[in-house]
Amino acid sequence: MSPEEASNDESAWGGTWKEHASAFDRVKSVTMTLSEPQPAPWIAEESSVSPNTARDHLRRLIDLGVVTATEKGGARRYYPDPLYTRLRDVRELLRETTKQGLSERAADLKSDIATWKAEYDVDSPDALRERAAADDVSVERAYEFVRIASDWELARYRLSLVQDAIENYDTWTSDPSSLTV
Numbered sequence: 366m367s368p369e370e371a372s373n374d375e376s377a378w379g380g381t382w383k384e385h386a387s388a389f390d391r392v393k394s395v396t397m398t399l400s401e402p403q404p405a406p407w408i409a410e411e412s413s414v415s416p417n418t419a420r421d422h423l424r425r426l427i428d429l430g431v432v433t434a435t436e437k438g439g440a441r442r443y444y445p446d447p448l449y450t451r452l453r454d455v456r457e458l459l460r461e462t463t464k465q466g467l468s469e470r471a472a473d474l475k476s477d478i479a480t481w482k483a484e485y486d487v488d489s490p491d492a493l494r495e496r497a498a499a500d501d502v503s504v505e506r507a508y509e510f511v512r513i514a515s516d517w518e519l520a521r522y523r524l525s526l527v528q529d530a531i532e533n534y535d536t537w538t539s540d541p542s543s544l545t546v
Contacts, residue, residue, distance in 0.1 A: 388414045392422040396432050397450075402442030451526065458530045459537055467531045474524040481517050490514035490521075 386394070391412040396403075409419035423443050426432035433446045458467065487493045490513075496502065497510035530537075 383413050388418055389422045392419050397445050399444045402435055402444040404440045404442050454526050455530050464534045467527050471527045474520045477520050490517040
């Protein structure tokens, strides 16, 4: 695809997104995908809204407990509220999975982690990243170590979600109002 075709494709997508999603929904969508805090003008550009509109919607999302903000370098930066995100993910697990299924998922995740510990002879994703940086490691192997370290961290996070869901399964499934997300 040529750069011109790619640009036309992006313009068509942006128009479709603006046509079918409200400015609020676009700001929320962009913000909820952030892996690091971003300033309102950046979020505005990605959301196809003005910076003032983005700030207004971001304030509303903060009030709702969906987004949080931090000051960095003299600029306010926004990112998904970690507690909101965690409870949303636990709720999704509870909707999709039985207690037995959660237990099986926990066992699978523990197995993956144990396999990485044994295969790479390290106790943590950080130790694997350190190994990737060693002078005697090939580029291909370094990329493998970094990818596995990321997968390992994700597995640990997912395991913690599953453990929360199992620990609170009876309470949260018998009274869905006890988990408000």
